[in-house]
Amino acid sequence: MSITDERKQIYDFSDPYFQSGVQMAVAKNDTSITKYADLKGKTVTVKTGSEGESYAKSVAGKYGFTVKSVDQSATMYEMVKSGNAAAVFDDYPVLAYGISQNNGLKAVTPKVPEGSYGFAVNRAKNPELLAAFNVGLKELRDSGQYDKILTKYLGNNASASADTNAVKTVKKTSFWDLAKQSFPALMTGLRNTLIITALSFIIALILGLGFGLMRVGTNKVLGWIAKIYVAVFRGTPVLVWAFFFYFGIPQLAGHALPNWLWISGLLTLSLNSGSYLTEIIRGAIQSVDVGQTEGARSLGMTSSQKLRKVVLPQAVKIGTPSIINQLVIMLKDSSLLLTIGFADLLYQAQQLYASNFRVTETLLMVGIIYFVAITLLTWVANIADRRLNK
Numbered sequence: 544m545s546i547t548d549e550r551k552q553i554y555d556f557s558d559p560y561f562q563s564g565v566q567m568a569v570a571k572n573d574t575s576i577t578k579y580a581d582l583k584g585k586t587v588t589v590k591t592g593s594e595g596e597s598y599a600k601s602v603a604g605k606y607g608f609t610v611k612s613v614d615q616s617a618t619m620y621e622m623v624k625s626g627n628a629a630a631v632f633d634d635y636p637v638l639a640y641g642i643s644q645n646n647g648l649k650a651v652t653p654k655v656p657e658g659s660y661g662f663a664v665n666r667a668k669n670p671e672l673l674a675a676f677n678v679g680l681k682e683l684r685d686s687g688q689y690d691k692i693l694t695k696y697l698g699n700n701a702s703a704s705a706d707t708n709a710v711k712t713v714k715k716t717s718f719w720d721l722a723k724q725s726f727p728a729l730m731t732g733l734r735n736t737l738i739i740t741a742l743s744f745i746i747a748l749i750l751g752l753g754f755g756l757m758r759v760g761t762n763k764v765l766g767w768i769a770k771i772y773v774a775v776f777r778g779t780p781v782l783v784w785a786f787f788f789y790f791g792i793p794q795l796a797g798h799a800l801p802n803w804l805w806i807s808g809l810l811t812l813s814l815n816s817g818s819y820l821t822e823i824i825r826g827a828i829q830s831v832d833v834g835q836t837e838g839a840r841s842l843g844m845t846s847s848q849k850l851r852k853v854v855l856p857q858a859v860k861i862g863t864p865s866i867i868n869q870l871v872i873m874l875k876d877s878s879l880l881l882t883i884g885f886a887d888l889l890y891q892a893q894q895l896y897a898s899n900f901r902v903t904e905t906l907l908m909v910g911i912i913y914f915v916a917i918t919l920l921t922w923v924a925n926i927a928d929r930r931l932n933k
Contacts (some may be wrong), residue, residue: 544556544661544662544663545593545594545634545658545659545660545662545885546559546658546659547658550663552666553666554663554664554666555662555664555666555668555670556662557676558661558677558681559660560659560662560680561636561660562633562656562659563594563659563660564594564635564654564656564658565594565595565598565634565652565654565655566632566633566639566652566654567579567630567631567632567646567650567652568623568633568648568650568651569623569630569631569649570623570624570648571647571648571649577601578652579606579652581607582607582629582630583606584607584671586608586609586627586629587599587610587623587629588610588611588618588619588627588628588630588631589613589619589632590612590614590619590625590634590637591612591613593633593634593815595633596612596632598632611628614896615646615897616633616637616891617896617897617902618902620641620647620648620900620902621903630727631648636696638650641698641720643696644899645900645902646680646900646901662869668678683772696804697723713924718904719901721901722908725892725895725905725908726807728891728894729888729909731766731891732887732888732890735885735887735888736877736878736887736916737874737916739805739808739812739877739880740812740870740873740874740877743809743873744813744870746809747813747873748817748820750813750814750817750818750821751816751819751820751823751824752820753827754773754817754821755769755821755822755825756824758771758773758821759829759838769821770820772817773818773822776818777815781811781876782879782882784811785807785883786882786883787880788806788811789804789855789884792807795911804831804884804885807887808880812873812877812880816869816872820866820868820869823862823869824858827858827859827861827862827865828854829855830853830858830861831853831854835854836853836854860931863928863931864928867924867925867928870924871921874913874917881893888912889909
């Protein structure tokens, strides 16, 4: 983490482990920009909260360019390569590593000394950990291993002034080699995606059935409870609940909760989808012909028998296509959980392209996996639908 006066009010920092700086880079084939003055009237991109952002904003007025902040380095680089930004200002070690991995950019300015990186812990907590880190850092430097690490990832001039041509690039691997390297991580993400979707769907179906029956029942209090549930979860974004459950509940409880990442994901997806399934089931029940219920009543069936033997079997047939569609939506919505660190398919993809900077190709693989998974899921669900409706 960059050491700043503002952050020192919240964190205790170790000894600086890297003297950082900021560099500007442009697309590898761009010859029109070689200095800050060439940016007049253009847009540059920076990473939120980085030294690059601070420096770019400090000189934007002087050189007449606009600053656009995003949350990931890989996103910045793609913006420059696609022409949506003219240049990127980034922390030198991150930029140097990206260029070494053939991310399609080139540095065009020297490094501007801007600050230091340090290991951080919450203020007045874990002093032993901080001390141990400082001891380990000193040992690395004394043994020469520290310089070897810098050379490995940033080139021979890592600790020098960062010449714009100092970083050596590695050979770019083929798409198929990239796919082979990415396969294990993507399969782990797919497994997590399918597990949390399946568990959430079961819970959502139970919620939908329960609240759906409350919506069509004669008890007004239960009906209003169901209405409020539907209104709250259908009327608010999924991300709001993901953040609330994962970050808010532990703070309200005053301590960390076991397995809370998975539980937060389950609560988010199941409660949100349950509200939609409530309305699907309510609509399906109300779509059953009135003559069916009148016939059941004339046969002397009780309300419970009428519901179980006449109404629900027909409501299932009516609502199955919409329920299948909601399952597919849940599978895609699970990708939103990456924002709280859940290791789903898209999260794994982000981790991959954060290190290899092959954003387009990695996301293409993810898109293919989602397409195959959803197609197979829809095919299996349609078979089940046909058998139910025989």
